[in-house]
Amino acid sequence: MWNIRKGDETVKKKTSILDIISMALLLVLSFIFIFPFYWILTGAFKSQKVTVKLPPEWFPLSPTLENFRKLMQNPALQWLWNSVFICALTMLIVCVISSMAGYVLAKKRFYGQAALFSIFVFAMALPKQVILVPLMKLVSFMGIHDTSWAIILPLCGWPFGVFLMKQFSENIPTELLEAAKIDGSGEILTFSNIVMPIVKPGFGALAIFTFINTWNDYFMQLVMLNSRSKLTISLGVATLQQEFSTNYGVIMAGAAMAAVPIVAVFLMFQNYFTQGITMGAVKG
DSSP: OEEEEETTEEEEEOOOHHHHHHHHHHHHHHHHHHHHHHHHHHHTTSOHHHHTOSSOOSSOSSOOSHHHHHHHTTTHHHHHHHHHHHHHHHHHHHHHHHHHHHHHHHHOOOTTHHHHHHHHHHHHTOOGGGGHHHHHHHHHHHTOTTSTHHHHHHHTTOHHHHHHHHHHHTTSOHHHHHHHHHTTOOHHHHIIIIIHHHSHHHHHHHHHHHHHHHHTOHHHHHHHOOSGGGOOHHHHHHHTOOSSOOOHHHHHHHHHHHHHHHHHHHHHHHHHHHHHHHHHHOOO
16 A cells, blocks of 8 residues: 555555556566576576586576687677668668658648558568569669678668658648748758657657667578678577587577667667657547
8 A cells, every 4th residue: 555645635545456466467577578688698608518508507607708709700790780780771761761751641642642551551461572582683683682782772661661650740730831831941841840850759669660670680681691791690690500519608699799789779769669659559
């Protein structure tokens, strides 16, 4: 039981059984989701013998940096840079293009607008495997196969990004846009000074979605990249697995290194992400 003071009135509120159960359930779920990351992080500091030990060693009693030393014998930092470069540039391009397209579809009126938006919605349900053959032909024709651009360019027109930013752009007051037009503001100034500040929460949420989606797009990376020096961290760590013996400590060290940019991007945009969810849940 706790007291809540509201003005001169003190209201007593009891903790219900449902609140206790909900809190316990959330703690259990939090543990389930956090434990794999904890296991990877601790496994990165265990020797190969300890990583396969039964019963498992829940905390490294004799931590070692040997796994990271072996990992650095491979171009691990180059793989990490390739992943960060591809994901960061894709995130920037997708967010800008999706914001512009979403604003146009939400606030401009033109012939075929509904049909165009329907195409984006239908494209969201289209798996990459369906368009793989024509996409490979197009990439080969452009001469960008086995380069970072072979992954970046096909993702620039992400249908989900356009759909998400259109929904956020619907919240822009039309009167505000009309006032800017009367004041002589062009489309570029209107978009940068009025539209972007309003849809910033959606921009941040889309940045997180795009970065994680690109980072985890193992299929496209596997198909488009061949050279060892141009691999991403996901592909590079996968090549460390051997047929008969696998050093799980080295693989966990690579996985721990790969998790750092994801966590950093989420922490950078988490406020916008939370605002975006709140805006989508509240009307009026």
